[in-house]
Amino acid sequence: MKFVFNPSPNYHSGSSTREIMNELSCGLLAVFAFSVVNQAVQHGIGNVIHLCVMMAAGVATAILTELAWAKWVLKTEPVAYVKSSFGWITAIILVMMMPINMSIYPVIVGTIFAIVIGKLVFGGFGSNIFNPAAAGCAVIFSYFSTSRAADIVTSATPTSLISGSFGWVVSDPAVANQFLSQFGGLGGLAVGFYDGSIGETCALLLLVVGVVLSVVDCIDWRIPTFYLGAIFVFSWIYGAVLGMGMWYPVFHLLTGGAVFGAVFMLTDPVTNPTTFAGKVVFSIGAALLTVLIRVRGSLPEGVLYSILLMNMLVPWIERVCSGIQYKDIKKYTLITVVTFLAGCALMFGVGIAKKNQLAETAVTANNNIAVVETMTVTE
Amino acid sequence: MKGDKIMSLFTGAMRLHVDGRKDLTNHTELVKIAAGKKVYIPLVNMNSVKVDVLVNEGDHVYVGQKIAVRNDHFTVPLFSSVSGTVAGKEKRMHSCCKLMEHLVIENDGLYEKKFDMEPLDPETATVDELVTFMTNMGLVGCGGAGFPTYVKYKGVKGIHTLIINGVECEPYITADYRAIELHTDLLIKGTKTMKKMCGATKAVIAIKESKKELIEQVQNALKDVEGVELCAVPDVYPMGWERTLVYQVCNVRYEKLPSEVGIVVDNATTAIAFAKCLTTGEPIVDKYVTFSGEALNHPANVLVPVGVPVGDIIAELGGFNTEECYLIAGGPMMGRTIPMDKFVVHPYMNAVTVLKYEPTETLGCLRCGRCVDYCPSGLQPVRINTANKIKDVDMLEQLSVMSCIECGMCTYVCPSHIQVTEGIRKAKATFMAAPKKKGGKK
Numbered sequence: 001m002k003f004v005f006n007p008s009p010n011y012h013s014g015s016s017t018r019e020i021m022n023e024l025s026c027g028l029l030a031v032f033a034f035s036v037v038n039q040a041v042q043h044g045i046g047n048v049i050h051l052c053v054m055m056a057a058g059v060a061t062a063i064l065t066e067l068a069w070a071k072w073v074l075k076t077e078p079v080a081y082v083k084s085s086f087g088w089i090t091a092i093i094l095v096m097m098m099p100i101n102m103s104i105y106p107v108i109v110g111t112i113f114a115i116v117i118g119k120l121v122f123g124g125f126g127s128n129i130f131n132p133a134a135a136g137c138a139v140i141f142s143y144f145s146t147s148r149a150a151d152i153v154t155s156a157t158p159t160s161l162i163s164g165s166f167g168w169v170v171s172d173p174a175v176a177n178q179f180l181s182q183f184g185g186l187g188g189l190a191v192g193f194y195d196g197s198i199g200e201t202c203a204l205l206l207l208v209v210g211v212v213l214s215v216v217d218c219i220d221w222r223i224p225t226f227y228l229g230a231i232f233v234f235s236w237i238y239g240a241v242l243g244m245g246m247w248y249p250v251f252h253l254l255t256g257g258a259v260f261g262a263v264f265m266l267t268d269p270v271t272n273p274t275t276f277a278g279k280v281v282f283s284i285g286a287a288l289l290t291v292l293i294r295v296r297g298s299l300p301e302g303v304l305y306s307i308l309l310m311n312m313l314v315p316w317i318e319r320v321c322s323g324i325q326y327k328d329i330k331k332y333t334l335i336t337v338v339t340f341l342a343g344c345a346l347m348f349g350v351g352i353a354k355k356n357q358l359a360e361t362a363v364t365a366n367n368n369i370a371v372v373e374t375m376t377v378t379e
Numbered sequence: 380m381k382g383d384k385i386m387s388l389f390t391g392a393m394r395l396h397v398d399g400r401k402d403l404t405n406h407t408e409l410v411k412i413a414a415g416k417k418v419y420i421p422l423v424n425m426n427s428v429k430v431d432v433l434v435n436e437g438d439h440v441y442v443g444q445k446i447a448v449r450n451d452h453f454t455v456p457l458f459s460s461v462s463g464t465v466a467g468k469e470k471r472m473h474s475c476c477k478l479m480e481h482l483v484i485e486n487d488g489l490y491e492k493k494f495d496m497e498p499l500d501p502e503t504a505t506v507d508e509l510v511t512f513m514t515n516m517g518l519v520g521c522g523g524a525g526f527p528t529y530v531k532y533k534g535v536k537g538i539h540t541l542i543i544n545g546v547e548c549e550p551y552i553t554a555d556y557r558a559i560e561l562h563t564d565l566l567i568k569g570t571k572t573m574k575k576m577c578g579a580t581k582a583v584i585a586i587k588e589s590k591k592e593l594i595e596q597v598q599n600a601l602k603d604v605e606g607v608e609l610c611a612v613p614d615v616y617p618m619g620w621e622r623t624l625v626y627q628v629c630n631v632r633y634e635k636l637p638s639e640v641g642i643v644v645d646n647a648t649t650a651i652a653f654a655k656c657l658t659t660g661e662p663i664v665d666k667y668v669t670f671s672g673e674a675l676n677h678p679a680n681v682l683v684p685v686g687v688p689v690g691d692i693i694a695e696l697g698g699f700n701t702e703e704c705y706l707i708a709g710g711p712m713m714g715r716t717i718p719m720d721k722f723v724v725h726p727y728m729n730a731v732t733v734l735k736y737e738p739t740e741t742l743g744c745l746r747c748g749r750c751v752d753y754c755p756s757g758l759q760p761v762r763i764n765t766a767n768k769i770k771d772v773d774m775l776e777q778l779s780v781m782s783c784i785e786c787g788m789c790t791y792v793c794p795s796h797i798q799v800t801e802g803i804r805k806a807k808a809t810f811m812a813a814p815k816k817k818g819g820k821k
Contacts, residue, residue, distance in 0.1 A: 001699055003706045003718045004736045007801040009787030011550060011711035011734075013397070015749070015794040017742045084742050126743035126795075220748070222388070274748040274761050277389045318762065322777040325390050325757035326632070332389045 015217075021086045023218040027209040028092045028264065034205050035198045039100060042193060043153040047100055050152050051198065055095050057104050061111040062091035069120050085125045090114050093133035093264055096199025097257065097304065098140070101152040106144035110136040130311045131271045134304050141304070157196040158183055159256040163300040169354065171243045186247055189254040199264075200257035210263035219267035222276060223283045227262045228253055230287030230340065234347045238295055241351030242358075252291065261290075261303035271311045275321040277332035281339055282317055286310040288343040296350060391752030394623060395792065397550055397616040397712075399589075403678040404553045404671045409561075410681045412695055414461050418686030419481035419723045421473055422457070424449040425525045430457065432482060436467045441493035443661050445517075446482060453527045456517040457726075460664040460684035463487040472722045474708035476715045481723065484686070494660040501572040501657055506532075509576050516656040517663065517726070522555075522619065522646035523709055525727035528653070531643050532576045538641050541579040542628055543570050545586045545647035546612060546619035549710030551671040552730040555648050557680045558667045559586075560593060562651045563600045565658070569650030570607055572657065577643045582607045583628055584647065589614040616712065617755050617786045648729070663726045670696055672711075672733035674704040683724050689731050690720030703736035712787040742795040750789035750799050756782045760789040760799045767806035772813040780806050 032055065039047040063082055070081035091111050098107060114136025122128040161179070162168055170176045180186060183194045192202030200206075214221040232249045239248030252258065266272065266286055273282050286306045293302030320335065321328075422430040429451040440446055440459040449455035466483040473479035499512050513529040520526040522544060543566070547555040559566055566584070574582040584601075586594055588611035598609050612618050612627050621644045625637050633639045652663050664685055671678040676697035683692060689706075693699065707714040708722060711732050750760035759778055766774040780803065789799035 001720075002703045002736075003720065004703055004716065005718050006705060006716050007798060007804070008707070008715055008785070009712040009790050009800060010705045010707055010714075010716060010732075011397075011787070011791055012739070012796065013395075013792050015792060016796070017745055017747075017794040020745070020747070020794055124743060126745050269745050269747040272746075274746055274751050274759055275389075276387075276391060276748075276752075279748075280388065322759070322762070322774070324779050324782060325751070325754075325759075326393070327757065329389050 020218050021089060023213060023216055024089060024264075025092070027213050027218075028089065028096070028199075030209055031096065031199045031202070031205060031260075032092065034192065034202050035096070038193055038201060042155075042195070043100075047152055047154075050149060051100060053104060054098065054102065054107050054198075055092070058091035058095040058107050058111050059088045061108045062087035062115050065112050065115045066120070069116070073120075085119075087115050087119075090119065090132045090136070093199075094136045094140075096260065096264075097133065097137045097197050099154065099157070100195065100198055101148045101154045102140070102144075103147050103149040106140045106147050109144070110140035113139045126270055128270055129314070131265055131268050131307055134265060134307045134311075137304050138308060155195050157255075158189065158194065158251075159196065159294075159300050162251075162255075163294070168295045169242050169244070169358065170248075171358075173245065176244070176247060180247065180251070186250050186254065189251070196255065197257050197260070200255075200260040203254045203259045206259040206263050210259070213263065213267075219263065220269075220276075220279060222279050223267045223272065224259075224262035226280050226283035227266055227287050227290075228258065230284045230343065231258055231291055233340075234288060234291040234343055235295075237344055237347040238291065238351040238354075241348060242355055252294070256294065256301045257303045258290065261307060265303075265307050266310075271314065273314055273317045273321065275318070275325060277325070277328075277336070278314075278317045278321040280332075280336050281321075282310055282314065284336065284339050284343060285313065288339075288346065291347065292350070295354070390757060391748075391754070393753065393755050393757060394613075394615040394618065395753050395788065396614055397548075397791070399550045399614070400671070401551070401553050401556070403551065404669050404680050405556065407677075407679045409557065409667075410679045410696065412681050412683040412687060412692050414486050414684045414687050415691055416486055417466065418459075418461050418484050418486060418684060419469065419471055419688065420446065420457055420459065420484065420686045421471075421723060421725050422447055422468070422480040422482055423473060423475075423725075424453070424455045424457070424519065424527070426475070427451055427453070428479065430480075432468075434465050434482075436465055438465045439463070440465060440484060441491050443492055443494045443664055445495050446484075449527075453530065454514055455519060455527050456515065456662075458517060458662045458664055458685075459484055460686050461486040462489050462491040472717060472719050474715070474717065474722045474725065474728060476708075476717055481686075492661070494662070496656075496660045496662075498660045499657050501568070501575065506576050506578075509572060512656070513576075513653065516653070518649065518653055518656065519663075519727050520646055521648035521652060521663075521666075521727050521729065523713070523727060523729055525725075528645060528649055531638070531645065532573070535577050535638055535643065538577040538579045538638065538643055539581065540629060540642045541570070541574045541577055541582040542624060542637075542642060542644045543573075543582060543584040543647050543650055544619055544621075544624055544644055545584055546624060547587070548616045548619035549712055549714075549730070550616075551732045552669045552710050553671070554667040554669040554680055554729045555646070556590060556593060557669075558648050558651050560596065562654075563597055565651045565654035566597070566647055567600055567604055567607065568657070569652075569654035571604070572653065573643070573645060573650060574606065579643065580606065583610045584608070585610045585612050585618075585624055585628060587612060587614045587618065616788065616791075620755060620784065620786065623755050666724055666726065666728060668692075668724055668728060669730040670733070671730065672704075672707075674699050674701045674733040674735045676700050685726055686723050688721055688723050692724070693720065693731075693733070699733065701735050705732075705734045705736060707732040707734065712791065713785065739796045741797055744793075744795055744797055747794060749792045749794065753788050753792050755786060755788060756784060758783055760803055763806050764797075764799060764802040767802065767809050770809055772810060775806055775810045780810050783807065 118132030118135035289306035
């Protein structure tokens with residue numbers, strides 16, 4: 001008889017990281033399946049093939065990169081390493097963030113960057129400080145933003161339209177209606193048969209997947225709830241100052257990968273705080289950055305960079321939330337409320353500034369017209 | 380993983396339903412085990428070995444005779460569990476996984492009893508008399524800690540509630556259940572007496588709501604008893620921990636001891652043992668101990684004299700069914716694995732769990748925060764482990780590393796099968812070894 005020594009406890013709930021990762025993979029595949037249908041319905045089989053090639057390239061690159069890293073850098077058993085490193089999830093998320101007409105080689109380069117610089121150099125699974133997929137996307141959007149695959153049919157996306165043509169302000173209700181109607185109204189935006197980043201279009205499906213993943217304890221419900229809730233409130237304040245209706249905050253939620261980021265990227269446990277208070281503050285901060293980058297930044301989209309920026313603040317949030325959790329509830333409530341109110345105030349101020357700016361532009365335009373008219377009269 | 384999930388925004392559930400596997404021993408027959416030729420009385424109480432032996436080699440002793448006494452800041456007498464001859468001292472493995480002195484007594488098989496104390500009527504005795512009686516009886520916390528019970532009652536003031544802990548939240552253990560079932564009258568007598576001793580206006584007996592039959596039995600017995608009520612508590616771990624239980628029953632938290640908020644907590648088996656002392660004058664010389672686990676042929680509750688080696692009891696029960704196993708003194712969450720079966724039953728042991736050996740695969744920490752979510756102390760085990768890796772003592776202090784009770788929850792819930800609890804033990808050692816800052820907070 002052999003009595004094995006093992007430090008207590010000697011009992012386990014049976015939960016497993018593999019299971020969590022498999023659940024997450026299933027959620028991502030459900031979203032991917034919708035993207036395939038979306039491309040097939042809208043643009044036909046050519047786009048579907050390109051989409052599948054992108055996905056295959058991304059996943060294969062991730063796995064091969066990790067195999068190579070394990071074999072030549074770490075010098076461990078490569079297959080076992082890849083199995084417990086879950087690189088394919090990074091690859092799937094990265095591809096889902098791409099526009100459909102992205103060519104293949106940026107996907108490969110971005111995936112390698114995401115896996116190696118985003119994750120492996122930090123020490124592999126669990127040690128990275130940035131969301132690796134977001135880091136990879138940032139590289140692709142910075143260096144390959146004009147790289148487009150030939151023969152891929154695509155149309156303008158809601159975010160590129162509203163940022164490019166309107167600067168995220170559509171005060172005239174008639175124009176707003178006309179703008180929304182090309183995507184089938186807000187309902188059409190929620191259902192998702194339009195062009196956008198591959199995985200971001202069907203907000204409804206993403207929400208369902210989010211709820212399911214929360215119920216099975218794969219992601220924490222607080223993050224998507226507070227992120228999306230705060231985006232709604234912040235964009236509502238901005239929109240209200242500029243005379244836009246309730247469609248505006250809903251539009252903010254439904255487009256530009258807000259729901260995708262909320263469910264699959266912000267919730268990445270490795271790169272968000274471990275305490276609930278931290279998660280709540282983290283989500284509100286990310287929401288503020290998302291809306292700010294959208295309405296005032298030079299980028300069309302804010303989800304990606306808001307995630308990367310908040311990732312940088314995680315160590316600081318963790319430090320603030322150190323200690324015995326139930327003793328500091330007052331402090332956490334205060335921090336959350338202050339963050340939220342500061343965000344509201346900031347959005348209000350940004351809205352007023354934008355309004356003044358628009359008014360000035362209008363005055364200048366009117367003056368010009370007046371000058372022209374005077375000149376005409378004089379003639 | 381779900382179960383008891385309290386929807387609180389900033390704190391986790393701080394507790395979790397754990398599969399108790401209580402059915403293994405809940406309804407099996409109680410097995411009475413007799414002492415062998417020799418019994419070994421551990422000369423130790425909690426972590427103190429400052430024990431004076433009162434008998435010499437060759438002396439004749441009786442059942443219930445005081446043979447030694449812990450003599451430092453606490454006074455805890457130790458008793459012989461058999462009658463026979465003192466055969467000297469021996470260093471043996473103890474259930475704390477260290478070698479300890481044991482007093483060896485050769486059993487003459489006659490079980491002649493001779494008690495040092497007369498029975499005491501709690502109705503007529505004064506509080507001081509009862510506390511003295513409790514001290515002389517060597518009554519210790521039978522929930523597994525072995526803390527001398529009299530300390531909680533000596534000179535206490537401002538107590539309003541006595542909580543009798545019959546929760547038994549560790550998986551596999553059913554010894555308390557069995558003791559309450561068999562001695563409901565003693566439980567009530569002990570509870571009433573303890574209530575009188577601490578001056579509480581109310582006594583609450585806490586039992587898990589899943590133990591329906593037992594609740595009904597106790598409730599029936601309590602019909603005509605005033606000031607004692609039963610409280611059914613959720614079937615979650617660690618409901619039996621003092622802080623969790625006090626929070627559940629009275630909705631208050633405290634800094635160090637429950638007496639700060641006017642509460643005394645004692646174990647149900649301690650109350651039963653105390654009532655037995657009062658009735659017969661007999662100290663704790665035998666124990667109900669659960670022998671359970673998948674690696675045993677016949678899991679059962681046993682009634683066994685103190686000082687009988689665990690290996691002998693398991694052999695008598697029908698032995699092991701595997702070649703490799705974890706032999707755990709206590710339950711699987713907090714109990715220690717002991718690498719040999721020579722350790723003996725002591726007055727505050729309530730279970731031995733024997734589990735099949737299963738190697739596990741450890742993955743990287745994904746910082747999912749489940750250990751934070753379920754930590755009953757509200758700590759951040761994941762960050763304590765990280766801080767210990769870089770030996771950041773200031774951070775360990777900020778993270779209140781010493782508030783950890785090593786309940787095992789963090790390892791239990793860790794999806795990556797990391798030994799988080801063991802990591803915190805190491806962090807505590809780091810923290811204790813580090814030089815304290817001058818004038819710093821303690």
